[in-house]
Amino acid sequence: MSVLQKPDKGPVIHDWRPEDPAFWGSSGKQTATRNLWISIPALLLAFAVWMVWSTVIVRLNAIGFTFTTDQLFWLAALPGLSGATLRVFYSFMVPIFGGRRWTALSTASLLLPSIWMGFAVQDPSTSYSVFVLIALLCGFGGGNFASSMSNISFFYPKSQQGTALGLNAGLGNLGVSVMQFCVPLVITFGVFGFMGGSPQALPDGGQLWLQNAGFIWVPFIVLVTVLAWFGMNDLSSARASFSEQAVIFKRKHNWLMCWLYLATFGSFIGFSAAFPLLIKTSFPDVIALKFAFLGPLVGALVRPLGGWLADKLGGAKVTLWNFVAMIVMVFGVMHFLPQNGEPGNFYGYLGMFMLLFITTGIGNGSTFRMIPVIFRTQHEKASAGKPPAVREQALKNAGKESAAVLGFSSAMGAFGAFFIPKSFGSSMALTGGPEMAFYMFVVFYLSCIVVTWWWYARKGAATPC
Template identity: 45%
Template sequence: MSTAETDTPARPTASSSSSPSASTSASGPVLAPTRRGRWIERWEPEDPEFWRRTGRRVARRNLVLSVLTEHLGFNVWIVWSVVVVNLRPAGFDFTADQLFWLISAPNLVGAALRVPYTFAVPRFGGRVWTAVSAALLLVPCLLLVVAVRDPETPYWLFLLAAATAGVGGGGTFSSSMANISFFFPERKKGFALGLNAAGGNIGVAVTQLVVPVVISLGGGVHLAYAGLLWMPFVVVAGVCAWFLMDGLAEARADTRSYATALRDGHTWVVAFLYVGTFGSFIGYSFALPLLIRSTFPELEAVPALARLGYLAFVGALVGSVARPLGGWLADRFGGARVTALTFAGMALGAVGVVSGLDSHHFPVFLGSFLWLFVMTGIGNGSTYRMIPAIFGARARRRAVERGTSADEEARAARRRSAAVIGIAGAVGAFGGFLVNQVFRIAHVHLGTVAPAVWVFFGGYLLSVGVIWWCYLRRRLLVTRVPSLAHENV
C-alpha cells in the first residue's frame, strides 16, 4: 500500500531530505517529511474519489485533535467566569466594577490575539501552531495559581492573570477554524466547522460545571485547583497535536489572501454578524454566573445550586450543542436565511430576559437566557457557514465572467475563506468584551442590567436588517458589497 493510502510519513531519502517537496500520487495526498514534521503536499477534497480513499480519514483525524486543543482553550479562557463569583468567599474583597473587568479582560485579549493566531496557520502550518497554542495554555493556568494563593495579592496581578487567559478560546479558536476549513470539501464545511467550534465552545459548559465542584473539594474554596485542573490535559493535547496532526501545504500557500480579505466588503458584513452571534455567546457565558449571583443573591442559600454554579453551565452547553445544528441547517437552507431567523429569535429571548428581571423570576430569567444561548449557537454555525458559501459563489461567478479556471478560482476562494474566518472570528470575539462592558456600565451606574439587554435587542434587529439588505433582497446592492441574493449563501 502506498504512503498516501496508509497515511504515514515516507522514509526520508537523499532527495527528500534536501527538499520539502515530494512526488505526488494519483490516489491521495503525499506526506513530505521535513525537519518540521509531516506535510501534505497535495490535497483535493473536492475530488470524490480522493475524499473517499484518503481525504476523509485524514480530515477526521485532524478535526478530532483540533477539537481537543480548542476545547481546552475554552476551558482555560472561561475559567475566570467561575473564579470571580468565588473570590469573596475565598477572602478577596473586590468591587463589582473590578469583578466585571476580570471577566472582560480575557475577552479583550482573546479577541486581539485572534488576528495573529490566524496568520500563524499560513506561517507555521496547522500542526505546528496547534501544538504551540496548546503549550501556551500553561501560562494562564500558572498565573491563576499564583494570583489566588494569597489574599493580599494586588488586583493588577489578578487582572494580568485573567488577561492571559485570552490565549485560550480567543487565540486557539481562530487558528483552529482557519486550519480545519482547508481539510473539508465545500459540501461538508458547514457541519465540520460547526463541529470544530462546538467542541471548543462546549469547553465553556464543562468548566462552569466541573470547576465549581473541584474548587470546593475538601471543604472551603480552593481557587488554585481551577488552574491546576487543566495543566495535565494541556500537556497531552500539545504532544498529540505535534505527533499526530498534519500540515497542509495549501494552507501555507500565501498570506496575500488575508490582505485581500481585509479590503472585501463581505468580510466586514460577516464580521459584524459574528459580533452578534459569537459575541453574545461568549459574552453571556462570561457574565451569566456573575449576573445570577448579583441579581438573585437569595440563591446563595441553596448550597446545591451554588455548587453547580447556579446552573449557568447549561446555557453554554445548549449553545455549544446547537452550533453544529446551525451549520447543518445552513448547508440545507442557506446560511443567510438561518442566521436572519436566529437573530429574530435572539431578539425574542432578550425580551424574555427583561421580563424575568422585572418580575424577579429566576426560572423566566434563566429560561430566556437558555433560549438566547440556543439561538447564538445556531447563529454561530450558520454565520461561519456563510463564509465559504459567499466566496465560493463569487469564485464561480468570476470563473464564468472572466473565463478563468474554475479550479484555480475555487482554490483562491478556499484561501480567502480561511482568512475571513480568522478575521471574522477576531472581530466577533470583541463582541464578548462589548457585552461584558455594557453589562458592567448598566449594573454599576444604573443598578440594573435591563437597559443593557435592550441595547442587545436593538443590535439583533439591526442584524436582521443587514442580512436582508446584503443577502436576501432581490436587487443589486452598492458596488462595495455586490449582491449575492440569488446565491444560496
C-alpha cells in the first residue's frame, strides 16, 4: 500500500497512519483538523449545558423559589457527580461505537436537560426534587469530554497530541465561560418571543426570562449534531472492545494520572461551578454574574498553552511547578477574603482567583500531554529488541491505552465538579466561611507535587515525561 494513499472516502477510515510523515502531510492532517474543529464546538456546548446550573442557581430564589444556600450548592454540584460518573462509561465508547457516531449521539442528548430546564423554571410550583433530576441530567454534558478527548487522541501523531488535545479541551472548556457570559444576558429579554414562554416577575418590579438559560442552546445543539454526523469520521484502527481497554485498570500510571488530573481539571471545573455563588456569599454587594465568567475563560484559554509548554519543556516539569503555583494562588485567594470583621478586598480576591484559574488551565494541558508519552514509553520499553511487527502492535496498543486513560482520568477529574462546590457548602455550614475547604485543597496539591516528582520529574524517574 502506498504511503501516500489518502484516507478512505466515507465516514469510516480503515487506513490511518498519523505517525507516517508522508501520509500525514498528504492528507492525514487535513482529515484530523476537520474532525478536531467539529469536535470543539460539540465539546463547548457540552460544557455549557453541564455547568449551566452554576449561573441559574444565582437567580432561582429571585423568581420565587425559596431554596437554602446549601441546596443551591447541591444543584451546582450534582451535574459534576453525574457527569463524572458518566465519563467512566463514556471513556470507553469511542473504540466501541466510533467517534463520529458517539459525538453525534452524545451531543443530541444535551437537548433533554436543556429543554426540560426551560420549562421547569417557568413553573413556581416545580419541586426541588425535579430540579435535582434536571441537574443530574446536565451531567450528559460532563460525560462528553471523556469520549471527545479519547476520539481526538487517535487522529494525531505523538508530537502533536499535546497541542491538539489542548485545543480540543481548552476551546471546549470555553463553554463554561461562554455560558456564564451569555446566560446573564439572554435571560433579560424574550429571545424566542411568544414561543419562549412568559417572563418571571422580580421583587423590584423587573422581569426575567430564566427559561432562556436552557432554551438558548437548543438550536446550536441541533446544528452541531448534524455537523458531527455528516462531517466527522470513525477510525477502524481505533476499534477495541471494553475488555481490550480494561487493561488500563491494571496500569499503575493510569491511577497516578487520575490523581494528578483530579487536582488540575477537578479544580478548574469545581471552581467554575462554585465561583458565582462563592462570590455572592463572600462579597454580597458584588453582582457575581458580572465577573464569574472570567475565571473559566482564562482557565480555558491557557489550556492549549499548557499542552504547548509540555511539548517543549516536558510534561512532568511543567506539571510539578504548576502545582507549586496553585498552592501559592490558593493562599493569595484566602488573603483577600473577608475575615475577623474586615470586609476583604474583592478585586484582590478576583485577581488571585484569576491566577488560580490560569494555573488549573496550564495543569490541564500539561497532564494530558504526559499520558500518551507515558504509555508510549512503557510499550516501547516492553517491545524493545523484538520483531518489527511486535513493535508496531505495541505502538497501537499504546495508542488505545492512552486514549482509554485520557477518558478515564477525565472521569476521575470531573468529580472535582461535585466535591469542590460541596466542600465549599460544607465549609460554610460548619465554619461560616470557605477557608477550611481551601486548606483541604492545599494538602491535596502537596500530595500531587510528591507524586509528580517521584514517578515522573526527578532524576532517575522510571518514566520521565
